[in-house]
Structure formats: structure tokens, C-alpha cells
Amino acid sequence: MDLVVAVLFQLIYVISNLALISLGLAIIFGMMRVINLAHGEFLMLGGYTVVVATNAGINIWVSMLILAPLVVGIIGVIVERLLIRWLYGRMVDTLLATWGLSLLLVGIVTSIFGASTGTTVSPPLGVVRIGDYSASGYELFLVVVTIVLLFGVWLTLRFTKLGLLARGTMQNAEMASALGVSTSRIYMITFGLGAAVSGLAGGLLAPMTGVLPTIGATYIAKAFITVISGGSAILAGTTAGSILLGGINGVFSFIAGSTFGEIALLLAAIILLRLMPRGITGRFFRKSL
Amino acid sequence: MNSGMLRQMRPTFVYALLGVIFMFAAPSVLQLFTIINLTTAIALAVLALSLALIWGYGGILCFGQVAFFGLGAYVYTISAINFGGSTWAILMAVLVTSAFAAALGYFIFYGRVSDVYLGVITLTVTLIFFSLIRRTSGPEYKIGNALLGGFNGVSSPPINLPWNPTSFLFPEQVFYVAMAALILCYVFAGWLVNTKFGRVCVAIRENELRAELLGYDIRAYKLGIFTIGAGIAAIGGVLFCNGVGRITPDVFNLYNAALTIIWVIVGGRGTLIGPVGATFALFYLTSALGGQTVLNNNLVLGVILIIFVLLVPKGVAPTIIDWVNARRKKAPTRARRRRGSRAEGTQ
Numbered sequence: 170m171d172l173v174v175a176v177l178f179q180l181i182y183v184i185s186n187l188a189l190i191s192l193g194l195a196i197i198f199g200m201m202r203v204i205n206l207a208h209g210e211f212l213m214l215g216g217y218t219v220v221v222a223t224n225a226g227i228n229i230w231v232s233m234l235i236l237a238p239l240v241v242g243i244i245g246v247i248v249e250r251l252l253i254r255w256l257y258g259r260m261v262d263t264l265l266a267t268w269g270l271s272l273l274l275v276g277i278v279t280s281i282f283g284a285s286t287g288t289t290v291s292p293p294l295g296v297v298r299i300g301d302y303s304a305s306g307y308e309l310f311l312v313v314v315t316i317v318l319l320f321g322v323w324l325t326l327r328f329t330k331l332g333l334l335a336r337g338t339m340q341n342a343e344m345a346s347a348l349g350v351s352t353s354r355i356y357m358i359t360f361g362l363g364a365a366v367s368g369l370a371g372g373l374l375a376p377m378t379g380v381l382p383t384i385g386a387t388y389i390a391k392a393f394i395t396v397i398s399g400g401s402a403i404l405a406g407t408t409a410g411s412i413l414l415g416g417i418n419g420v421f422s423f424i425a426g427s428t429f430g431e432i433a434l435l436l437a438a439i440i441l442l443r444l445m446p447r448g449i450t451g452r453f454f455r456k457s458l
Numbered sequence: 459m460n461s462g463m464l465r466q467m468r469p470t471f472v473y474a475l476l477g478v479i480f481m482f483a484a485p486s487v488l489q490l491f492t493i494i495n496l497t498t499a500i501a502l503a504v505l506a507l508s509l510a511l512i513w514g515y516g517g518i519l520c521f522g523q524v525a526f527f528g529l530g531a532y533v534y535t536i537s538a539i540n541f542g543g544s545t546w547a548i549l550m551a552v553l554v555t556s557a558f559a560a561a562l563g564y565f566i567f568y569g570r571v572s573d574v575y576l577g578v579i580t581l582t583v584t585l586i587f588f589s590l591i592r593r594t595s596g597p598e599y600k601i602g603n604a605l606l607g608g609f610n611g612v613s614s615p616p617i618n619l620p621w622n623p624t625s626f627l628f629p630e631q632v633f634y635v636a637m638a639a640l641i642l643c644y645v646f647a648g649w650l651v652n653t654k655f656g657r658v659c660v661a662i663r664e665n666e667l668r669a670e671l672l673g674y675d676i677r678a679y680k681l682g683i684f685t686i687g688a689g690i691a692a693i694g695g696v697l698f699c700n701g702v703g704r705i706t707p708d709v710f711n712l713y714n715a716a717l718t719i720i721w722v723i724v725g726g727r728g729t730l731i732g733p734v735g736a737t738f739a740l741f742y743l744t745s746a747l748g749g750q751t752v753l754n755n756n757l758v759l760g761v762i763l764i765i766f767v768l769l770v771p772k773g774v775a776p777t778i779i780d781w782v783n784a785r786r787k788k789a790p791t792r793a794r795r796r797r798g799s800r801a802e803g804t805q
Contacts, residue, residue: 204574252764252768255768256767256768260573260574261519261573261574262767262771264574264577265719265723265763265767266763266764266767266768268716268719268763269759269760269761269762269763269764269767270760270764271760272713272716272756272757272759272760272763273756273757273760273761273764274760275754275756275757275760276753276754276755276756276757276758276759276760277754277757279754279756279757280753280754280757386711386712386713389712390581390582390585390712393578393581394578394582397574397575397578428589428590428592428593431589432586432589432590435582435583435585435586436586438578438582439565439579439582439583442569442571442575442578442579443565443566443569443571444569446569446570446571446572446575
């Protein structure tokens with residue numbers, strides 16, 4: 170029984186981890202049809218923010234939950250103004266430009282902090298006991314944060330004025346603009362929010378993974394695949410994609426080790442896209458957020 | 459080959475001739491070290507050529523061209539170790555890679571997966587190779603006599619004369635082989651895009667729906683050009699592991715996948731010589747940057763990619779061609795002939 174609970178907890182952790190790293194990308198993709206290949210680098214920047222801030226003596230919770238999203242959100246807005254807004258509607262070009270941005274950010278961070286970092290932060294919470302087994306308290310915390318974050322995005326989209334305008338812009342940008350919505354501003358805010366969520370995710374994961382300039386590469390493929398498999402609905406897509414792919418990853422990791430878990434995830438995504446070329450929410454739950 | 463096609467291909471032959479001159483002149487002018495380096499650059503140029511063909515002419519944005527390149531290199535190395543000679547190994551590399559690409563392409567094109575989704579799938583395949591092969595360190599992972607070596611890779615046996623496994627080629631001779639292979643691949647690609655098959659591929663790139671309504675089976679054409687491109691990439695892979703002397707899973711990483719895209723963007727989509735030239739230029743740029751520590755390679759490549767996407771989206775070669783054509787328009791009779799050939803011409 171304890172074993173079942175412990176394994177189940179691991180599975181839930183894998184799924185929520187996937188959702189956490191994908192959510193920022195999903196917001197930007199779902200709202201703006203922009204695939205942000207610099208997403209992994211936004212996560213990386215969130216991680217660096219936490220490490221730098223903690224080393225400067227700032228409380229780790231403050232730097233993770235407030236500073237990381239703030240800093241990366243501001244960077245996101247700057248990127249949108251300087252780069253992305255010239256390329257709306259040209260999906261392949263945005264993809265390539267953000268790939269360039271990703272290389273650029275890796276280059277800048279490497280120049281400033283060096284190719285590897287000596288200092289890291291350790292996970293701040295202790296161990297939680299499940300009968301004879303123990304689980305990391307910090308992993309539990311991450312699961313909770315992911316659920317809160319998904320719920321928060323849902324609330325924002327569903328019940329606030331900004332959410333309404335954003336959904337309107339997403340459905341029909343020209344009509345929204347004819348009704349007096351500044352779509353350019355909505356795009357800027359959305360991109361900034363997506364970046365902030367990515368920064369938060371990166372900051373939260375920094376104690377688990379450590380930070381490296383190239384760490385974005387380990388996230389981007391998984392996040393990319395989850396979002397594309399999920400389809401264009403932000404919340405339903407991310408959740409469905411994470412549950413399916415994370416579940417497969419978790420089960421195969423448990424059976425055959427973590428590398429095979431990742432390979433199973435990637436293969437599952439290929440098969441899924443062959444069967445449903447528009448992702449899960451292109452076929453099911455079409456009306457969802 | 460009729461006379462019209464020969465006229466279309468005139469620039470291709472001119473560049474090929476320049477390549478032949480370079481091939482014979484270079485070893486007597488340049489140092490051996492430079493020649494060995496050049497062999498690697500030539501291998502990468504073949505890779506760029508393969509992506510120029512399938513992306514520039516086929517309109518297929520494949521993020522995972524390095525997967526075929528690396529697969530070709532691995533198949534060559536493993537078969538050369540097992541067969542004790544390179545003749546069949548080269549053939550195996552091209553055939554296995556093309557067969558793999560055909561199977562993957564069947565999956566993609568007959569499932570009508572397109573643009574961004576296609577990019578995701580091909581990138582995913584590349585990353586699967588990366589994580590799979592990295593894991594294969596240890597004596598239990600071997601194919602025949604060849605240990606896969608995981609992270610450290612496998613050292614590749616050099617090319618030998620056909621059916622004569624004891625006569626290994628020296629680095630200088632490998633340079634001739636590589637250069638000859640590049641020129642042959644280039645002329646082949648230049649010929650292919652001028653055949654009926656190539657023209658239909660361009661038509662599909664321009665407008666899939668219209669091409670389909672005209673009665674062409676776009677899935678088969680896309681699959682065809684994709685498979686041929688993979689075969690050319692495999693030749694590049696064979697040359698690459700000969701130039702470097704070993705093959706490691708790092709060929710499959712994200713950085714190399716990005717680099718391939720950059721060569722084609724910078725050189726220009728819709729030309730063949732552009733990406734080849736861009737590969738040499740960027741190869742020497744990154745080697746030159748490797749010697750200093752102020753500017754990071756990633757940083758420079760990132761800036762180049764952003765600048766090209768924003769400011770020179772067509773790439774260098776088409777921009778130059780447009781400029782030349784605009785100047786020629788001043789002479790009206792010649793301009794008319796030009797305009798006719800520009801639409802489908804190759805450079």
C-alpha cells in the first residue's frame with residue numbers, strides 16, 4: 170500500500186513537473202500562435218535569478234516566488250517589443266528568430282557567469298514520510314504550486330477583464346481590434362505573462378536541477394512536445410498533454426529507467442501527432458480554455 | 459537532358475567547375491592542417507546542401523536533418539568496423555539512412571503532418587537518437603564487433619580504395635574524395651530541381667492545394683525529396699566521421715540542429731550554392747571565434763540568426779541574385795528573358 174502511494178506520488182510529480190515547464194510556452198502558443206523556442210532559456214534565466222538573488226542574501230522564497238517571475242517577465246516584455254512583434258503571423262520566422270534568441274541568451278549568460286556554476290541552492294523543505302517510504306517535501310510543494318498556478322491561469326482567463334480581452338483577441342484579433350481592444354498591448358502583456366510563468370517555473374526548479382547556461386535545452390524539447398501534443402487550448406491542452414506524456418514517462422521510467430522513460434515519452438508524442446495532427450485539444454475538449 | 463535544361467543548369471556547372479579547380483589547387487597551396495579542417499567543412503556543406511534541397515525546394519522544414527547526417531556516420535562506422543572495409547559501408551550508410559527517412563517520411567507525409575508539427579517530429583527523432591546513443595556506454599552495447607561507446611562515441615575507420623581494405627586513404631586524399639563528393643552531390647541536386655520531379659516539388663512548396671488539385675500526389679513527391687535529402691545527408695555524415703576520425707552522439711544535439719538551419723537561412727532558401735557557401739563562411743567564422751574568449755559562439759550565431767530573420771529573410775544568395783536582376787532590367791529585351799528563367803532557375 171505504501172509502495173503504491175509512493176509510486177503514485179512519483180507519477181503525479183512527473184506529470185506536474187511537465188505541466189510546470191510547459192505552461193509558459195502554452196500560454197504564448199495558445200494566445201498568439203507563436204512558438205517560443207527561447208522558452209528553455211526563460212526557465213534558465215529564472216533559475217539564475219534565484220541563484221544570484223539567494224547568494225546576495227535575499228530570502229529563497231522571495232527570490233523564487235516573486236523575483237524570478239518578475240525579472241523574466243520584464244525580459245519577456247522587452248523581447249516582445251524588440252523582436253516578436255515584427256513577426257506576428259509568420260510562424261516559421263518567429264520560430265527561427267526565437268531560436269536565435271535562445272542561442273543569444275545562452276551566449277550572454279555563459280559570458281557573464283561562465284559555462285558552469287559553482288554555487289547552487291538546495292531544496293528548502295525536508296522529507297515527507299509515506300509509511301515506510303519517504304518523499305521529498307519540496308516535490309510535494311512543486312505539485313501544489315503547479316495546481317495553484319493552473320487554477321490561477323484559469324481564474325484570470327475566465328473571470329477578469331484582461332482574461333476576457335485576451336480570449337477575444339485569441340478568437341478573432343481583427344474583430345477585437347475593431348471593438349477597440351489594443352491587440353498589440355494584449356500581445357505584449359500575454360508574452361510577458363507567459364515569460365513570467367516560465368521564469369517562476371525555472372526558479373522553482375533551480376534547487377532540484379541546479380543551473381547551467383545550457384540547461385534550457387533539456388526543457389525545451391519536453392515542453393515543446395507537451396504543448397504541441399496538447400493542442401492549442403492553453404489549460405486543457407497542457408493538462409491533457411502532461412497527464413498523457415508524463416504518465417507514459419513515469420510508468421516507463423519505473424519499469425526501465427529514466428532514459429527509456431524519456432524515449433517512451435518522445436515516441437508516444439510522435440504516434441500521437443500521427444493520429445491527431447492538431448493535438449489532443451484539436452480533437453477533444455475543443456471549446457475548453 | 460534537353461538543351462533547355464542545359465541552359466537552366468549553366469550556373470550549376472560554372473560553380474561545379476570552380477569547385478573542381480579549387481579541389482586540385484587547394485592541396486598545393488594550403489597547409490595539411492587546413493586541408494584536414496576543410497574536409498570537415500566540406501562534410502557539413504553536404505549536410506547544408508541536403509537541407510537546402512528539402513527545405514529550399516521541397517518546402518519541408520526539417521529540424522532534424524542532423525539525425526540523418528549522424529545516422530549515416532554511425533552506420534558507416536559500424537559497418538566499416540564489421541566488414542573490414544569502407545566500400546560496402548558507404549553504400550550501407552546511404553541505403554539504411556534513406557530507408558529510415560522513407561519510413562519516417564511515410565509516417566509524416568501520409569499522415570499529412572505539416573509545418574511546425576513536422577519540425578517537432580523531426581527534432582524529436584533527433585533527440586531520441588541523442589539520448590539513446592548516449593546511453594550505450596559499456597561492453598554490452600555492441601553491434602557485431604563495434605562497441606557503440608556511449609558518450610565517447612566510436613572511432614571511424616578511414617575510407618579505403620574500393621574493394622581494397624588495406625589501402626587506406628591519407629587525409630589529403632580524403633580531401634579529394636570529400637570535395638568530389640560535394641561537387642557530385644551539388645550537380646545531382648542542381649539536376650534534380652530542374653527535372654519534372656523537382657519542378658513539381660517547387661510547385662508544392664508554392665501552393666500545396668493548387669498542386670494537389672492539378673492532380674499531383676503531393677505526399678509521394680514530398681516523401682521522395684525527403685528521402686533523397688536524407689541520402690545526401692548520410693553522404694555528408696560519412697565524410698564527417700572521416701574528417702574528424704570519430705563519431706559521437708553530440709552530432710545529434712540541439713546546437714548542431716540549429717546550426718544546419720542557420721546555414722540554409724543565411725545562404726538563402728531556394729538556392730543550392732548559397733547554403734554551401736554559408737557553411738564554409740560560418741565554419742571559418744566559428745573556428746576564428748574559438749581562438750578568443752570575449753565573444754561566445756552561441757552569442758554570435760544567435761545574433762546572426764536574428765539579424766537574418768528580421769532583415770535579410772531571403773538569405774544572401776537570393777538577395778544578390780535579385781539585385782543583379784534588378785540592374786539587368788535596364789536592358790529591356792534581356793530583362794524579359796531573365797524574368798522567364800528567374801522563376802524556376804537554379805543557382
